[in-house]
Amino acid sequence: xxxxxxxxxxxLIATAVGLGATWLTATRGTDFGTLTIGAWIARPRTGTAExxxxxxxxxxxxxxxxxxxxxxxxxxxxxxxxxxxxxGRCDVIVSGVTPPARFWTxxxxxxxxxxxxxxxxxxxxxxxxxxxxxxxxxxxxxxSRARAGNWLPTGGIERYTLMLRLYDTPVGVxxxxxxxxxxxxxxxxxxx
Amino acid sequence: xxxxxxxxxxxxxxxxxxxxxxVLALPSIATQDAYSRLTAMAPLNVVTPLxxxxxxxxxxxxxxxxxxxxxxxxxxxxGSIKLTVPVSQAYTSVSFYTRSDVAYYAxxxxxxxxxxxxxxxxxxAQHAELPEEEDVTAADRLIIxxxxxxxxxxxxxxxxxxxxxxxxxxxxxxxxxxxxxEPPVVKPATK
Numbered sequence: 001x002x003x004x005x006x007x008x009x010x011x012l013i014a015t016a017v018g019l020g021a022t023w024l025t026a027t028r029g030t031d032f033g034t035l036t037i038g039a040w041i042a043r044p045r046t047g048t049a050e051x052x053x054x055x056x057x058x059x060x061x062x063x064x065x066x067x068x069x070x071x072x073x074x075x076x077x078x079x080x081x082x083x084x085x086x087x088g089r090c091d092v093i094v095s096g097v098t099p100p101a102r103f104w105t106x107x108x109x110x111x112x113x114x115x116x117x118x119x120x121x122x123x124x125x126x127x128x129x130x131x132x133x134x135x136x137x138x139x140x141x142x143x144s145r146a147r148a149g150n151w152l153p154t155g156g157i158e159r160y161t162l163m164l165r166l167y168d169t170p171v172g173v174x175x176x177x178x179x180x181x182x183x184x185x186x187x188x189x190x191x192x
Numbered sequence: 193x194x195x196x197x198x199x200x201x202x203x204x205x206x207x208x209x210x211x212x213x214x215v216l217a218l219p220s221i222a223t224q225d226a227y228s229r230l231t232a233m234a235p236l237n238v239v240t241p242l243x244x245x246x247x248x249x250x251x252x253x254x255x256x257x258x259x260x261x262x263x264x265x266x267x268x269x270x271g272s273i274k275l276t277v278p279v280s281q282a283y284t285s286v287s288f289y290t291r292s293d294v295a296y297y298a299x300x301x302x303x304x305x306x307x308x309x310x311x312x313x314x315x316x317a318q319h320a321e322l323p324e325e326e327d328v329t330a331a332d333r334l335i336i337x338x339x340x341x342x343x344x345x346x347x348x349x350x351x352x353x354x355x356x357x358x359x360x361x362x363x364x365x366x367x368x369x370x371x372x373x374e375p376p377v378v379k380p381a382t383k
Contacts, residue, residue, distance in 0.1 A: 006195055064252050
């Protein structure tokens with residue numbers, strides 16, 4: 001009798017630990033093969049046939065299609081440069097330059113990967129649309145209320161994710177540092 | 193007491209095995225992965241335009257709102273696929289995914305180097321059956337080996353400004369994904 005109870009206990013622990021760890025890694029992601037530049041994170045290998053099993057599980061669970069390496073690369077950010085989570089009720093400024101690419105797009109999603117509704121129907125900027133300074137850098141204001149210049153509305157949601165996608169770019173599996181790929185900075189200016 | 197400790201340690205070790213097995217099994221048991229989501233709306237071997245990404249209904253999460261997207265869900269069991277995609281003004285790309293959503297190949301308009309991206313998709317077995325001399329002249333036409341019999345081709349055209357979305361969608365609407373039951377005849381390029 002004691003033996004059966006012990007075996008059942010061991011099996012219960014195995015199920016909880018095993019499935020719990022799988023759920024955690026499939027929702028939060030892992031650090032295998034990640035490229036981190038400032039607040040931005042990319043997984044260049046998810047766009048190739050050499051994708052790791054954890055990324056495959058994450059993709060199968062979320063239902064997204066990773067961007068192919070011959071197409072481009074996607075960087076995501078859910079926190080600013082000081083690791084403060086991006087908050088739609090705050091003023092967030094994305095500024096600087098982007099790595100070399102023929103085109104890039106920057107879009108805002110909620111935690112589940114949906115675009116955020118707003119009256120302007122503006123969900124992001126492309127490299128053609130954004131207004132730049134004379135030196136080629138740009139400054140993008142992400143806030144719930146209208147801002148002068150490049151303004152991306154948040155709809156006031158609490159947490160969001162930014163995706164910067166570079167298309168036709170040399171940035172990829174071989175990229176290691178900020179010098180190869182100068183990513184824009186993300187700063188929280190103030191909260192209302 | 194020592195027996196309970198034994199059960200706990202054994203459980204944690206077994207949990208590691210459960211974790212590895214479930215991570216590896218997840219892609220094949222997932223029902224909400226991209227391929228399954230598109231199965232309902234995209235018929236086989238035909239280019240189907242996807243609705244534009246918008247906040248209320250988007251076919252997949254994290255879609256780029258600046259792109260017009262069309263998919264061709266393919267099945268190579270009856271023959272190879274010939275794909276032609278006219279290049280849009282700004283940027284056009286074609287990405288290939290296996291049945292389990294692994295991106296195995298992607299090409300953009302610049303690497304294709306023409307006004308029309310033209311390629312043949314076949315399984316490795318079908319590629320091996322091609323007559324040899326045709327394979328040599330095929331340097332001019334792209335042949336892509338699909339690791340799986342079924343999969344997805346995703347065609348994307350960028351609208352750099354919202355006003356150009358119509359144009360991007362129109363260029364994708366002119367693309368074709370055709371099943372070829374005959375082995376593909378690869379003609380030498382006409383100079």
